[in-house]
Amino acid sequence: MTTAAIPGYTYGTETVAKSPISMEDFELIKKTVLFTEEDEKYLHLAGEVLQDRVEDVLDVWYSFVGSHPHLIRYFSTPDGKLIEEYLMAVRKRFGQWILDTCQRPYDRDWLNYQQEIGLRHTQEKKGQTDHVQSVPHIGLRYMIAFIYPITATIKPFLAKKGNSSEEVEKMYQAWFKSIVLQVTLWSYPYAKQGYF
């Protein structure tokens, strides 16, 4: 699937929010999660491993969300009716996000898109991209808490292309760092003025 075929996927376009974070501040956050060029290399390798298994990864994540009423409500109307087309529209972008995490350079466009992703989970933009009336936002609690399942569940997939256990571990650590880095960036629009 080309990215042009993904509705609402606006990476690199003029409509994307501008991140208020400077490249200097971004570098300091990267240093704090110990993110280095070696991690970029192993994320690229992870992208090669994961690119044929994106749907399988999404099956695991959607099954996790689908089995928890307190999570599936974020794809539902305020009175609790699941919005199937919303679930599917987000799924396409979620798949592309896996590839972007591994393959995109973490430059200004990438940083801006993290701000956009953050905003799309808040009261400012939730549901707007897909023109749906869902619950008003996903609280910061679940944005941070998701670091665990989104990290832990990826490891078995990284081992599926015959890489050495050392390579799998390095891909996994690079993924873990990237997830923490991204959730950090997504939290910006949740924070009180001056608290980020």
Place this chain on the structure above:
Amino acid sequence: MTTAAIPGYTYGTETVAKSPISMEDFELIKKTVLFTEEDEKYLHLAGEVLQDRVEDVLDVWYSFVGSHPHLIRYFSTPDGKLIEEYLMAVRKRFGQWILDTCQRPYDRDWLNYQQEIGLRHTQEKKGQTDHVQSVPHIGLRYMIAFIYPITATIKPFLAKKGNSSEEVEKMYQAWFKSIVLQVTLWSYPYAKQGYF
């Protein structure tokens, strides 16, 4: 060291902040990080492994902070002068926090203390416990970003008491879940009204 000998360590006392999070909402966050009774069991085991190595763990973390100017500033005056006694006072509580993470039941007292810990990093309470004039707060960015180093660096220590690699992995996963859980709770006072 008994906890009574740790200045500013107020766990379970009347002076601790009250968490605004209900036990029901707390259970949902625990479910989201896949935290179960098995994790409690392995955290207890981790406590047995780590209790004699608390100072070694702190040495690693303090070395990490000390080697990064953008982190050591949080133990410094606003004009950049390190406050040694502040560094040492926090260190004692940090050591106790390792043990609390492993040994305390995650009940209402524990939940309240997470709110207290969160507040002590924000503009509301930073520096008050130790009566120091440091920078006004630690931004949400570093609270979340620290999930990575505080998790990744613990693993070698968990392997130091001869437990099987399976046990070490389970202790490590339980620790990882607990860190994500705690940072989630610490983020409450950073979030805009209604955004947590």
